[in-house]
Amino acid sequence: MLDLRVIRDDPDRVRASQRARGETEEVVDELLAADESRRASLAEFERLRAEQKSLGKEIPRASGDEKQALLDRAKDLAAAVKAAEAAADGAQRRLDELAMVPSNIIIDGVPEGGEDDYVVLREVGERPDLEKVRDHLELGESLGAIDTERGAKVSGSRFYFLTGVGAQLELGILNLAMSKAVEAGFTPVITPTLVRPEIMAGTGFLGAHADEIYRLERDDLYLVGTSEVALAGFHADEIVDLSDGPLRYAGWSACYRREAGSHGKDTRGIIRVHQFHKVEMFSYCREEDAAAEHERLLGWEESMLGAMELPYRVIDVAAGDLGSSAARKFDCEAWLPSQSRWLELTSTSNCTTFQARRLNIRERAEKGTRSVGTLNGTLGTTRWLVAILENHQLPDGSVAVPQALRPYVGGRDVLEPVRAG
RNA sequence: GGAGGCGUCGCCUAGUCCGGUCUAUGGCGCCCGCCUGCUAAGCGGGUUGAGGGUCAAACCUCUCGCGGGUUCAAAUCCCGCCGCCUCCGCCA
Numbered sequence: 001m002l003d004l005r006v007i008r009d010d011p012d013r014v015r016a017s018q019r020a021r022g023e024t025e026e027v028v029d030e031l032l033a034a035d036e037s038r039r040a041s042l043a044e045f046e047r048l049r050a051e052q053k054s055l056g057k058e059i060p061r062a063s064g065d066e067k068q069a070l071l072d073r074a075k076d077l078a079a080a081v082k083a084a085e086a087a088a089d090g091a092q093r094r095l096d097e098l099a100m101v102p103s104n105i106i107i108d109g110v111p112e113g114g115e116d117d118y119v120v121l122r123e124v125g126e127r128p129d130l131e132k133v134r135d136h137l138e139l140g141e142s143l144g145a146i147d148t149e150r151g152a153k154v155s156g157s158r159f160y161f162l163t164g165v166g167a168q169l170e171l172g173i174l175n176l177a178m179s180k181a182v183e184a185g186f187t188p189v190i191t192p193t194l195v196r197p198e199i200m201a202g203t204g205f206l207g208a209h210a211d212e213i214y215r216l217e218r219d220d221l222y223l224v225g226t227s228e229v230a231l232a233g234f235h236a237d238e239i240v241d242l243s244d245g246p247l248r249y250a251g252w253s254a255c256y257r258r259e260a261g262s263h264g265k266d267t268r269g270i271i272r273v274h275q276f277h278k279v280e281m282f283s284y285c286r287e288e289d290a291a292a293e294h295e296r297l298l299g300w301e302e303s304m305l306g307a308m309e310l311p312y313r314v315i316d317v318a319a320g321d322l323g324s325s326a327a328r329k330f331d332c333e334a335w336l337p338s339q340s341r342w343l344e345l346t347s348t349s350n351c352t353t354f355q356a357r358r359l360n361i362r363e364r365a366e367k368g369t370r371s372v373g374t375l376n377g378t379l380g381t382t383r384w385l386v387a388i389l390e391n392h393q394l395p396d397g398s399v400a401v402p403q404a405l406r407p408y409v410g411g412r413d414v415l416e417p418v419r420a421g
Numbered sequence: 422g423g424a425g426g427c428g429u430c431g432c433c434u435a436g437u438c439c440g441g442u443c444u445a446u447g448g449c450g451c452c453c454g455c456c457u458g459c460u461a462a463g464c465g466g467g468u469u470g471a472g473g474g475u476c477a478a479a480c481c482u483c484u485c486g487c488g489g490g491u492u493c494a495a496a497u498c499c500c501g502c503c504g505c506c507u508c509c510g511c512c513a
Contacts, residue, residue: 039472039473039474042472042473042482043473043474043481043482045482046472046473046474046481046482046483047481047482049481049482049483050481050482052493052494053482053494055493055494056441056493056494057441057494059441059493059494060441060442060494070493071493072493073493074493074494075492075493076493077493078492078493078494092472239431239470362470368470368471369470369471
């Protein structure tokens with residue numbers, strides 16, 4: 001949700017942002033009109049209500065015919081107040097509905113266009129030079145690490161078991177991510193993965209992404225696709241204190257995604273699955289600090305990718321490919337040798353005050369309160385296994401373990417196939 | 422699943438039975454000022470949030486968990502919901 005004052009004071013900025021995203025511009029004028037009519041109907045209601053209240057005070061003091069006359073007038077007035085209130089409520093609701101339509105205003109410098117219009121900021125590390133490339137599933141199966149056949153038997157397609165070193169590596173990635181986060185001052189959090197509709201809506205996931213989300217109809221709860229949802233809801237309806245700097249949380253959770261629109265895409269292995277684990281960074285900070293905080297989150301992501309010894313590139317995601325909440329988004333993509341392409345491993349979004357406004361998260365300001373900025377970024381997921389296995393594979397089908405992960409696999413520096421590959 | 426209790430402006434709390442004087446009491450904490458070698462104590466004032474309005478103010482409206490209802494009038498009466506607590510049952 002955008003700040004109405006921005007829409008009133010600088011509608012052209014909102015129009016330009018909508019245009020860059022390839023989204024509707026007309027909503028700006030509809031919003032301005034709805035705001036106008038809300039204020040008019042509200043003023044009318046408040047005028048009548050004030051009159052009703054002062055009349056109400058005279059009644060207990062009056063008596064006889066005079067009192068009866070006052071009662072008659074008050075009764076008429078009560079009906080008028082009720083009608084005016086209904087009109088004002090209706091206008092408010094119309095405005096609230098419209099206010100949910102525009103996406104966050106993009107930050108200057110975000111590339112225009114769609115999915116393919118990203119800008120590559122940098123490429124880090126060496127892509128491996130492999131004669132024979134095995135993909136992550138082939139490697140994972142031979143190491144006894146990944147079992148998608150039994151995953152499908154038990155739960156269906158896009159489910160999997162991680163076994164043996166697979167389970168250990170996943171725990172290693174996540175634990176390492178958590179340790180790094182705590183070291184950097186984040187508060188570690190294990191979050192709920194079922195959330196109420198208001199929280200899901202507040203984070204902006206019920207709009208264009210609604211099909212992606214599992215819903216438990218009987219209980220009116222949603223399964224989260226990322227702990228960002230729970231961490232954003234953590235301080236909902238609160239006034240937080242940012243005087244000692246940003247509030248930083250590292251969430252650990254299972255993540256659930258329906259992958260409704262991706263039939264036939266990445267069906268092999270564990271690249272695109274219905275359930276995985278993730279460590280997510282989440283920051284609450286002052287609006288003016290958000291851009292710098294975004295760079296810091298990106299820095300922590302890159303440090304984690306470095307620890308995994310992975311070749312990756314950083315892209316500045318184009319406006320049309322941002323989620324509705326994000327004003328800017330950087331993705332880190334690791335090299336995927338089996339497909340000779342880049343694979344998204346992390347994504348960090350600066351949501352400025354967009355989420356906080358919906359979730360009613362504020363801080364004290366010189367005068368009153370104001371919405372805070374929220375940001376999120378990935379520090380490790382199950383998917384990282386894919387890049388780790390493929391980039392560190394050796395000619396004989398074994399896999400070298402990055403230094404930082406060795407403690408999690410019993411100190412081993414190489415993982416050997418458990419049966420003929 | 423069943424029974425009961427509770428939810429008031431940061432925290433605690435008065436008010437709810439019996440509707441109007443609630444423009445919500447008092448304490449703690451916090452902020453400003455006074456007093457005072459310093460500190461403490463004492464004294465005075467301020468201290469929920471949102472919206473409207475205004476150059477700014479004044480001022481107005483809403484806000485007693487949330488949403489409805491009754492009434493000229495609701496913290497107070499009625500209904501529904503949510504949350505927390507206690508007990509019982511069931512299950513891990």
